[in-house]
Amino acid sequence: MANVFEEVVKEYHLFKNRDALSPHYIPPELPFREEEIRLLSQKLAPILSGKKPENIFIYGKTGTGKTAVTKKVLSDLNEYAKKKNIPVLGLYVNGRLHDSEHKVLLKLVRLLDPTQDLLGYSTSAVYDRFLEFLESGGIRVVIAIDEIDMVKRASDLIYRLNRSNDELSRSSVSLIGISNNPTFKDRLDARTRSTLCEVELVFKPYNAEQLRVILEERAKEAFKEGAVSDDAISLAAALAAKHSGDARYALLLLLRAGDIAEEEGAERVERKHVEEARRLVEEDIVYEMIATLPEQHRLVLLALSTLRLKGKGVSSFSGENVITSGLLYSYYTKIAEEYGVSPVSDRWFREYLNELDTYGIISVKVAGKGFRGNTRIVELNVDPRRLLQVVKKTL
DNA sequence: CATCCACCGGAAATAGGGGGGC
DNA sequence: GCCCCCCTATTTCCGGTGGATG
Numbered sequence: 001m002a003n004v005f006e007e008v009v010k011e012y013h014l015f016k017n018r019d020a021l022s023p024h025y026i027p028p029e030l031p032f033r034e035e036e037i038r039l040l041s042q043k044l045a046p047i048l049s050g051k052k053p054e055n056i057f058i059y060g061k062t063g064t065g066k067t068a069v070t071k072k073v074l075s076d077l078n079e080y081a082k083k084k085n086i087p088v089l090g091l092y093v094n095g096r097l098h099d100s101e102h103k104v105l106l107k108l109v110r111l112l113d114p115t116q117d118l119l120g121y122s123t124s125a126v127y128d129r130f131l132e133f134l135e136s137g138g139i140r141v142v143i144a145i146d147e148i149d150m151v152k153r154a155s156d157l158i159y160r161l162n163r164s165n166d167e168l169s170r171s172s173v174s175l176i177g178i179s180n181n182p183t184f185k186d187r188l189d190a191r192t193r194s195t196l197c198e199v200e201l202v203f204k205p206y207n208a209e210q211l212r213v214i215l216e217e218r219a220k221e222a223f224k225e226g227a228v229s230d231d232a233i234s235l236a237a238a239l240a241a242k243h244s245g246d247a248r249y250a251l252l253l254l255l256r257a258g259d260i261a262e263e264e265g266a267e268r269v270e271r272k273h274v275e276e277a278r279r280l281v282e283e284d285i286v287y288e289m290i291a292t293l294p295e296q297h298r299l300v301l302l303a304l305s306t307l308r309l310k311g312k313g314v315s316s317f318s319g320e321n322v323i324t325s326g327l328l329y330s331y332y333t334k335i336a337e338e339y340g341v342s343p344v345s346d347r348w349f350r351e352y353l354n355e356l357d358t359y360g361i362i363s364v365k366v367a368g369k370g371f372r373g374n375t376r377i378v379e380l381n382v383d384p385r386r387l388l389q390v391v392k393k394t395l
Numbered sequence: 396c397a398t399c400c401a402c403c404g405g406a407a408a409t410a411g412g413g414g415g416g417c
Numbered sequence: 418g419c420c421c422c423c424c425t426a427t428t429t430c431c432g433g434t435g436g437a438t439g
Contacts, residue, residue: 153414326401345428350403372401373435 013224014262014269020221021255023248026071031217032210033065036203040073043199044174047088047140048081052165052172057196060203062180063246069203070144070178077142087139087171095151104157105130108143131164138170148177149184155192162195205245212237215250223258228269232257235274253277286382287390290361296336296344298391300352303332304362305384305391322377324367325353339395353378 012018019025030037044053060066074090081088091111098104105126109116112133118126134141143161148154154177164173177196179185185193206214215233236257240250254269256277261269290301307323329349336343344352353376356362363379371377380387 324401325403344426346402347404347429348427351427354404366403367436369436371435372399372437373433374403375401375436376403 012262013265014227014258015222016224016227017222018255018258020218021251021258023251026068027218027221029217030065030068030072031213032206033069033203036065036069036201037073039201040069041076044073044077044090044142047077047142047172047174048084048086050140052140053142053174054198055162055175055196056177056199056201057185058176058178058201058203059182059185060180061205061244061246063240063244063248063250064203064205065247066178066180066203067146070146070176074142074144087137088141089139090142090144092144092146095145095147095149095154099150100152101157101160102126104145104151109133112139127160127164131167134171134173135168140172140174142174142176144176144178146178147180149179149181154184155188158188158192158196206241206247207245208237208241211240211245211247211250214247215254218251219254222254223269226268228254228258229271231271232269232274235271236277239274239278249281252281256280283382283386286361287386289359290382290387291390291394295341295395297352297356298394299336299339299341299343300328300332300349300356301361301380301387302391302395303335304328304378304380305387306335307331308380308384309388322367323379324371325350325364325376325378328353328378 020027040056040058043056047053058066058070071092074092077088077090080086089112091108093104093107093111095104098107102123105123106118109118109126109130112130116129118129121129133139145151145157151157158175158177161173161175175196185197188196212234215237219228219233233254236250236253239253240246243249253274254277257269257273260276260280261273266273290298293301304323307328311321312323329346332349333343343349353362353364357364361381363381364376365379367375367377
């Protein structure tokens with residue numbers, strides 16, 4: 001038998017460096033973010049002459065380059081400081097991965113000194129070690145906390161880190177908070193807000209033209225010469241522009257389109273591959289959302305898709321089989337019991353239906369003729385089989 | 396036409412969980 | 418550590434809607 005890996009590991013014929021399209025890849029150049037880079041580095045520059053930079057709050061929608069710009073500036077800062085032998089460090093922490101004060105502090109200590117393992121120590125012990133380390137080396141740090149809105153009790157963390165400047169004489173701590181949640185800032189108490197938001201940077205979404213340039217540049221990295229048509233790139237750019245100017249989405253489209261083209265052995269990535277990729281990506285987003293829905297919502301969807309697949313429903317005056325909310329409710333209660341979950345009241349069930357409707361997963365409409373009063377019928381907007389798979393996996 | 400039915404959705408009551416003050 | 422308060426999720430209550438029914 002031939003080596004199994006001969007089969008599985010196949011050569012790409014279109015991709016040169018597929019990773020260049022991955023969301024984690026930081027390109028050497030960040031087009032259309034020169035101004036943001038300049039501002040950010042300018043605000044951080046005092047740290048190189050022994051002064052504490054102001055704290056900075058960065059806000060912008062997903063895929064506007066916040067993370068890439070911050071990482072780029074921090075890595076340049078580190079590089080420069082190392083070269084000039086200045087005790088300065090830029091640290092990057094993702095708040096989604098380290099979602100509590102304690103976890104962030106642990107991560108910081110580990111970044112400063114990978115040999116330290118403070119698992120199991122109290123928060124204040126970790127904090128003390130952190131300060132000790134800074135002060136002993138006279139190190140000034142900039143701490144960037146990405147997706148800071150995901151950190152529980154973020155204001156405590158901000159307050160504590162900022163206050164550490166009172167206890168440090170030779171060193172300092174500056175913060176960069178990054179968020180794409182517009183309500184995060186408002187949710188902070190006034191004191192924390194003024195602490196964190198000494199300087200504010202807003203990243204605007206890219207437009208279609210800018211996205212096209214970004215994609216072209218990245219495609220040069222990722223694909224072999226002539227392996228992508230201009231059409232494909234323009235379409236991906238246009239679609240992403242509609243998708244609130246999200247560059248990450250644009251890159252994902254191109255990546256998936258590339259995969260599809262590879263798969264079918266096409267000569268080039270064409271428009272149709274991007275169209276196909278878009279369907280896939282869109283679906284993925286929907287099913288991802290479904291998988292992370294609260295349990296009760298998923299049970300409602302489970303009940304609905306099961307009914308649909310069984311073809312059970314009430315026939316309307318036009319002869320179609322439709323599902324009324326009342327019918328669905330009684331079936332949902334049954335399903336919930338089966339899964340050992342106590343069903344919610346019919347009133348709240350109706351709220352669920354409305355929510356799922358605003359998400360676009362289902363549609364509810366007043367039935368009109370053939371049904372009493374304001375009875376509504378429920379329709380499923382996604383494939384019931386796939387939904388069933390996704391939901392059952394999570395129950 | 397009067398009444399019924401099946402459901403809609405607002406408002407108030409309640410429960411449960413977490414944070415903050417002492 | 419304890420208790421209270423607040424916020425959110427949910428239930429309870431109930432008047433409303435509009436076609437069906439006889």
